[in-house]
Amino acid sequence: MMSLQPGDRVGIVGGGQLGRMAAFAAHRLGLRVSVLDPDQDCPASACADVTVASYSDGGAIEKMTRDCKLITFEFENLSADAIRQASCPVFPDPSVLETCQSRELEKNFLRNYGFPVPKFAFLSLTSSPQQIEEVCSLIGFPAVVKTIRMGYDGKGQWKVSTRDELQTVLQSITDVVILEQFVDFVRECSVIVARNLSGIIKCFPVVENRHANHILDLTIAPAPHLEYIAQQAEAIAVGIAEQLQLVGLLAVELFETQSGELLVNELAPRPHNSGHWSIEGAQCSQFEQLWRAVGNLPLGDSTPIAEEVAMANLLGELWHRGEPEWRKVLELPGIHLHLYGKREARPGRKMGHLTAVGKGASKQVIAARKLLCGK
Ligand code: AMP
Numbered sequence: 001m002m003s004l005q006p007g008d009r010v011g012i013v014g015g016g017q018l019g020r021m022a023a024f025a026a027h028r029l030g031l032r033v034s035v036l037d038p039d040q041d042c043p044a045s046a047c048a049d050v051t052v053a054s055y056s057d058g059g060a061i062e063k064m065t066r067d068c069k070l071i072t073f074e075f076e077n078l079s080a081d082a083i084r085q086a087s088c089p090v091f092p093d094p095s096v097l098e099t100c101q102s103r104e105l106e107k108n109f110l111r112n113y114g115f116p117v118p119k120f121a122f123l124s125l126t127s128s129p130q131q132i133e134e135v136c137s138l139i140g141f142p143a144v145v146k147t148i149r150m151g152y153d154g155k156g157q158w159k160v161s162t163r164d165e166l167q168t169v170l171q172s173i174t175d176v177v178i179l180e181q182f183v184d185f186v187r188e189c190s191v192i193v194a195r196n197l198s199g200i201i202k203c204f205p206v207v208e209n210r211h212a213n214h215i216l217d218l219t220i221a222p223a224p225h226l227e228y229i230a231q232q233a234e235a236i237a238v239g240i241a242e243q244l245q246l247v248g249l250l251a252v253e254l255f256e257t258q259s260g261e262l263l264v265n266e267l268a269p270r271p272h273n274s275g276h277w278s279i280e281g282a283q284c285s286q287f288e289q290l291w292r293a294v295g296n297l298p299l300g301d302s303t304p305i306a307e308e309v310a311m312a313n314l315l316g317e318l319w320h321r322g323e324p325e326w327r328k329v330l331e332l333p334g335i336h337l338h339l340y341g342k343r344e345a346r347p348g349r350k351m352g353h354l355t356a357v358g359k360g361a362s363k364q365v366i367a368a369r370k371l372l373c374g375k
Contacts, residue, residue, distance in 0.1 A: 009034060009068045010068055010070055011061075013055060013061065013071065015035040015045060016037075017350060018270065019037070019043065023047040026287075029295075034048060034065075035048040035050055035051070036050075036055070037050055038055070055077070055078035055082065058083075065086040065087045066087045070091055071086045071089075071091075072290065073270060076270070077149075080094040096245075097269060104148045113240075119140075120180040120181065121135040123177055136166065139179050139180065141161055141182075144180045144182050145158045145173075145178070166179070183255045185263075187255075189256060190251055190252060190274045191204065191233050191237035192251045192252075193237040193249070194302070195241045196299055197247050198296070199242075200299055201241060202289070203237055206229075208223035208226065215315065217312065217313055218366065220361075221278070221281060226256070236254070246269065249270060249286060249293060251268040253267070273350070276355065278302070280355050281304050281309030288300055289302065308358065308359055309361055310364070310365045311365065314354065329368045334358065338355070356368070
């Protein structure tokens with residue numbers, strides 16, 4: 001079993017902010033980094049050699065990885081067959097990518113192996129009125145319609161409260177969709193789990209995630225007052241990682257229900273926005289843990305370094321009157337500013353984040369971000 005050595009080159013499909021932060025962590029370990037991205041000027045270009053190509057260009061992946069020890073990916077919407085053409089090992093295995101990039105395969109996988117999920121069923125344009133009736137009585141209303149592919153940050157998703165609303169959505173679709181029970185959750189949380197080639201597993205603590213307009217807004221680590229189900233959340237994440245034979249990182253998004261039950265919403269086999277807090281807030285960040293896991297190195301200590309760590313996203317809206325006045329947050333002790341080097345700010349686009357470590361961290365990051373809004 002090979003292990004990554006300083007001087008080795010690693011590849012990443014995708015040069016967005018996750019690729020950029022993973023590349024920074026790779027450099028700390030003395031590694032060199034290649035990324036494949038359609039945009040020469042992608043966020044990771046600051047710290048990696050960029051191969052400009054489409055994510056489905058297997059030939060470009062094959063060529064780029066001739067001098068790589070291994071390759072990984074920083075998002076799910078890429079072609080598993082293209083990455084299979086890599087000239088080096090791929091971690092996580094492309095079969096894990098396939099399971100997680102299709103809501104159909106992912107939900108069936110979770111249900112078949114007994115992991116707790118919201119009630120769901122599949123429908124298509126050609127479902128008969130009787131089939132629709134059966135699914136509606138099984139799932140009930142309100143419910144959420146989700147596309148099978150390309151869904152993230154609430155995209156490809158519609159809440160429906162009546163049979164008529166469902167019918168309207170079904171008329172606009174071209175593929176199979178999922179009808180899922182709407183979960184009246186108390187909180188959303190997530191666990192990031194790392195598993196290496198030897199099957200050693202480590203979890204980052206379960207964190208609380210607050211969303212605005214379906215996009216992650218704030219993460220608090222560890223999730224406050226969740227001790228009563230933290231072990232259960234970790235057990236679910238570990239179980240999924242083992243069942244998938246994961247080598248790498250996996251984020252498991254969960255709903256905490258009114259009755260204190262946990263339901264798995266989604267899986268992401270890569271670093272995750274809800275783990276950014278770990279750069280300053282854990283002994284070993286999720287990005288370093290990724291390289292340790294895929295590189296057959298000892299897994300790092302994922303323990304938080306303080307009783308509270310918080311991360312607030314900076315979305316494109318903040319730029320509506322031009323470049324925010326960073327000086328206002330740079331003046332604040334204890335606030336860590338991360339900008340992803342994206343040239344164009346669009347509403348909803350993740351442009352950067354703020355982190356604070358220590359008691360009151362969530363209040364601090366929210367207050368710091370407010371200063372930027374006040375321009
Ligand atoms: P997703 O793209 O599946 O991660 O969903 C984005 C967000 O939509 C989640 O973080 C939830 O806030 C919300 N959501 C997704 N599925 C459900 C559901 N079944 N019930 C209630 N809210 C949901």
